[in-house]
Amino acid sequence: xxxxxxxxxxxxxFPPAFxxxxxxxLGQPLSMHGAADERTRARRARLSQSGxxxxxxxxxRGDDLRRIDWAACARTxxxxxxxxxxxxxxxxxxxxxxxxxxxxxxxPRRLAMLRAAAVLGGxxxxxxDGLTVVAPGAGDASIRPFVGLQSLGSLLRHLETLPIVxxxxxxxxxxxxxxRVPGRVHWLSDFAVPREVELPLxxxxxxxxxxxxxxxxxxxxxxxxxPGFVRVVxxxxxxxxxxxxxxAFAAELQRQLAALALAQDHLFSQAGAQLVRWPAHxxxxxxxxxxxxxxxxCAG
Amino acid sequence: xxxLAPEHLxxxxxxxxxxxxxxxxxxxxxRWTAHFAQWQEALARQxxxxxxxxxxxxxxxxxxxxxxxxxxCQPILPGLAGKQRLVVVLDGSASMAVPAVDGGASPFxxxxxxxATQLAAVPSHVEVTLVQPGRSLVRRHGASAxxxxxxxxxxxxxxxxxxxxxxxxxxxxxxTVWTLTDGQGQRALPTAGALSLxxxxxxxxxxxxxxxxxxWPLPRMALRATVLAFAATAVEAEVGVVGxxxxxxxxxxxxxxxxxxxxxxxxxxxxxxxxxxxxVRLAGDRCASDDVWRxxxxxxxxxxxxxxEEVDGGPFAQAAAKALAAEVGGSVVAVQPGEPIGFLxxxxxxxxxxxxxxxxxxxxxxxxxxxxxxxxxxxQPTGIDxxxxxxxxxxxxxxxxxxxxxTHGLLPAGEELLWADAPDGRVPLAVLVGAGTxxxxxxxxxxxxGNLPLLAAFPQLLRRVFxxxxxxxxxxxxxxxxxxxxxxxxxxxxxxxxxxxxxxASEDRDLAAWVLLAGLLCLAVRAFVx
Numbered sequence: 001x002x003x004x005x006x007x008x009x010x011x012x013x014f015p016p017a018f019x020x021x022x023x024x025x026l027g028q029p030l031s032m033h034g035a036a037d038e039r040t041r042a043r044r045a046r047l048s049q050s051g052x053x054x055x056x057x058x059x060x061r062g063d064d065l066r067r068i069d070w071a072a073c074a075r076t077x078x079x080x081x082x083x084x085x086x087x088x089x090x091x092x093x094x095x096x097x098x099x100x101x102x103x104x105x106x107x108p109r110r111l112a113m114l115r116a117a118a119v120l121g122g123x124x125x126x127x128x129d130g131l132t133v134v135a136p137g138a139g140d141a142s143i144r145p146f147v148g149l150q151s152l153g154s155l156l157r158h159l160e161t162l163p164i165v166x167x168x169x170x171x172x173x174x175x176x177x178x179x180r181v182p183g184r185v186h187w188l189s190d191f192a193v194p195r196e197v198e199l200p201l202x203x204x205x206x207x208x209x210x211x212x213x214x215x216x217x218x219x220x221x222x223x224x225x226x227p228g229f230v231r232v233v234x235x236x237x238x239x240x241x242x243x244x245x246x247x248a249f250a251a252e253l254q255r256q257l258a259a260l261a262l263a264q265d266h267l268f269s270q271a272g273a274q275l276v277r278w279p280a281h282x283x284x285x286x287x288x289x290x291x292x293x294x295x296x297x298c299a300g
Numbered sequence: 301x302x303x304l305a306p307e308h309l310x311x312x313x314x315x316x317x318x319x320x321x322x323x324x325x326x327x328x329x330x331r332w333t334a335h336f337a338q339w340q341e342a343l344a345r346q347x348x349x350x351x352x353x354x355x356x357x358x359x360x361x362x363x364x365x366x367x368x369x370x371x372x373c374q375p376i377l378p379g380l381a382g383k384q385r386l387v388v389v390l391d392g393s394a395s396m397a398v399p400a401v402d403g404g405a406s407p408f409x410x411x412x413x414x415x416a417t418q419l420a421a422v423p424s425h426v427e428v429t430l431v432q433p434g435r436s437l438v439r440r441h442g443a444s445a446x447x448x449x450x451x452x453x454x455x456x457x458x459x460x461x462x463x464x465x466x467x468x469x470x471x472x473x474x475x476t477v478w479t480l481t482d483g484q485g486q487r488a489l490p491t492a493g494a495l496s497l498x499x500x501x502x503x504x505x506x507x508x509x510x511x512x513x514x515x516w517p518l519p520r521m522a523l524r525a526t527v528l529a530f531a532a533t534a535v536e537a538e539v540g541v542v543g544x545x546x547x548x549x550x551x552x553x554x555x556x557x558x559x560x561x562x563x564x565x566x567x568x569x570x571x572x573x574x575x576x577x578x579x580v581r582l583a584g585d586r587c588a589s590d591d592v593w594r595x596x597x598x599x600x601x602x603x604x605x606x607x608x609e610e611v612d613g614g615p616f617a618q619a620a621a622k623a624l625a626a627e628v629g630g631s632v633v634a635v636q637p638g639e640p641i642g643f644l645x646x647x648x649x650x651x652x653x654x655x656x657x658x659x660x661x662x663x664x665x666x667x668x669x670x671x672x673x674x675x676x677x678x679x680q681p682t683g684i685d686x687x688x689x690x691x692x693x694x695x696x697x698x699x700x701x702x703x704x705x706x707t708h709g710l711l712p713a714g715e716e717l718l719w720a721d722a723p724d725g726r727v728p729l730a731v732l733v734g735a736g737t738x739x740x741x742x743x744x745x746x747x748x749x750g751n752l753p754l755l756a757a758f759p760q761l762l763r764r765v766f767x768x769x770x771x772x773x774x775x776x777x778x779x780x781x782x783x784x785x786x787x788x789x790x791x792x793x794x795x796x797x798x799x800x801x802x803x804x805a806s807e808d809r810d811l812a813a814w815v816l817l818a819g820l821l822c823l824a825v826r827a828f829v830x
Contacts, residue, residue, distance in 0.1 A: 008332050101334040103332065104332045104333055104334045192334045192335060193337070221335070228327075228329060229325065230329045231326065231327040231329065231330045232331050232332075232333055232336065233332050233333070234336035235334070237336075241339060241340065242324060242325065242326065242327050248346065249342060249343070252345050252346065253338060255342075256338035256339075256341050256342050260338055
């Protein structure tokens with residue numbers, strides 16, 4: 001195998017047409033759920049790590065050891081963990097995957113991801129209290145907060161300048177957890193290796209984060225390749241593979257891709273999170289109507 | 301390993317081409333994918349096995365190609381250094397045929413057996429030459445030498461110095477020499493090369509020579525035989541004569557070592573002629589080939605002498621015929637139809653006779669087959685002289701010969717015996733015509749025209765003409781040759797130790813087939829490597 005010469009290129013993510021589209025989308029009568037809308041459910045089901053002490057509950061396997069109330073243990077002889085009520089916040093977090101694997105696709109998945117992040121961020125700036133963009137591997141720009149719709153321009157420039165860098169889901173989750181980024185977490189990635197996403201996703205869940213996975217879907221994620229002799233290149237490692245494609249191979253590859261999609265769905269289902277797939281080619285469509293399903297998913 | 305044709309190594313340039321051709325196909329279409337692991341897994345699950353050892357397959361192919369090129373360059377494995385030619389010197393002298401003391405094989409037979417054994421073990425690439433000096437020099441080369449084809453039986457004298465011969469041959473560093481001899485008659489044994497000595501010493505007596513005093517056509521004959529013996533002490537020998545003669549008692553004589561003795565015999569030969577054998581006998585004689593001397597004696601003629609003469613020829617012809625008959629023990633017969641005659645004596649006249657075809661002696665006779673027109677009288681020829689060295693006239697004195705009348709142009713062409721001076725040069729007065737077993741002598745004058753019948757040499761002349769007219773039929777011939785002097789003394793044998801053959805150079809081995817086989821093996825292995 002031989003390293004490929006250069007990664008695929010990508011057009012500018014935010015041309016003027018998209019800026020106009022974004023304004024039109026933000027003008028749609030849609031609401032966006034923040035953390036406050038889930039207060040009732042949060043109090044009932046999950047309590048975040050920071051907030052006001054509201055009581056104890058018996059320790060169960062998987063709970064954070066730092067939340068064990070050792071004084072109560074000394075008094076009763078059993079393990080109890082402290083339950084804290086999250087402070088009310090109307091915020092959202094965008095967790096972006098900057099890895100080169102998102103450069104793949106006729107309409108690159110990264111293009112779709114950035115434009116989706118712009119729409120999600122714009123909605124958060126317009127309808128919530130704030131927005132935090134977490135981009136692991138971006139150095140100083142790894143965590144950048146934005147407040148108010150007036151910072152939409154800054155958000156777009158920030159998103160446009162994010163580098164292409166290989167990161168791991170574990171690093172992304174660690175960054176989110178260490179910085180205690182508040183609010184709903186929108187994780188935009190291709191989730192190409194589900195087993196690498198599993199532990200970080202469960203860690204975020206245990207910390208009370210409400211994670212929604214956003215996966216720009218490409219046709220080749222499900223469709224079989226055309227017969228021929230192709231050189232397949234991995235953008236992450238640069239590894240190359242010469243593959244003669246025939247009907248049998250196409251069928252097998254389709255089975256593998258279906259298994260991958262199933263693993264992704266199963267992962268998010270187990271984590272109690274939502275995985276939203278939407279066609280990546282929508283991102284290249286500057287018509288509002290094309291984006292309405294995506295807006296509906298954002299509101300949901 | 302050496303290459304005989306290294307210029308063919310340029311063909312190794314095919315290796316980069318093979319490397320280029322062995323590169324896996326590179327698809328032109330490039331497909332970036334985020335699901336590289338799925339592609340790999342799908343590829344791994346395919347029933348077809350991908351080439352996993354491309355590099356090994358290429359190297360096997362490259363080795364096969366390189367082997368083919370090297371085979372084309374004619375690789376050889378140089379052989380070991382050593383002698384590349386073998387010269388066998390086989391003693392072919394008479395002593396090699398002498399049987400062993402115990403009646404075993406002769407040295408020649410032993411040498412031949414040793415040659416057959418040893419030459420079979422000589423590597424085939426060694427060039428073999430066999431030289432057999434003896435009575436005749438025999439030389440064989442190559443396969444003929446290895447098979448010992450047509451070796452001459454041992455006879456005669458060696459004739460060469462083996463030490464010098466072998467030293468000359470061995471001067472070539474690539475050549476080794478192998479001498480097989482009995483050491484007989486050599487001043488020293490060869491010091492160069494291998495040596496096989498078949499010494500066979502012993503006593504020997506030999507007939508050195510036999511001389512005869514032949515009185516043909518008379519039956520008496522004197523024979524002298526010279527005998528020599530080689531032994532440690534004086535020995536008793538016996539010499540006998542048997543064959544075409546009356547029986548004579550053998551002579552015993554005591555021979556001193558190395559001293560020749562002569563024995564004389566007076567023999568009375570038989571009329572029919574035949575072989576006469578002289579033999580010396582010695583107890584314990586080792587070499588029989590030099591004990592016998594054989595002669596071929598011609599039969600004795602029964603001279604029937606016929607005379608033809610002119611009517612007025614006088615008594616000379618009849619007197620000459622009687623004198624000749626008395627000289628050779630014959631008789632004078634009349635010329636009659638159907639009567640066989642042995643010799644014709646003609647004086648004058650004309651006779652239809654082909655010169656040289658009839659045993660005849662003519663005096664002034666015109667031969668009908670000759671052109672008579674050229675004949676002319678030649679009165680009183682002067683300056684008469686004769687062929688003094690001719691066997692017919694050797695020792696005869698014809699200085700007082702005087703001829704009153706001769707005939708010029710009467711004689712046929714022949715060997716001039718007698719001549720006289722003439723204005724146009726020397727003109728023959730007598731000629732000898734014929735060869736083989738028949739001859740005739742012709743004189744250019746009649747008997748009564750000269751004083752030849754009165755000369756003292758005339759009877760002897762008649763006898764010699766009679767003998768000469770029989771040509772070779774009157775000559776005794778020796779069937780034996782004198783033994784080689786160096787082969788007589790069998791006690792004089794050079795002694796030495798045998799030396800074996802040196803190591804021969806091994807032949808260069810052609811490795812082309814093996815290299816080619818290795819290449820094919822590489823291709824065969826490559827067929828099973830994926």
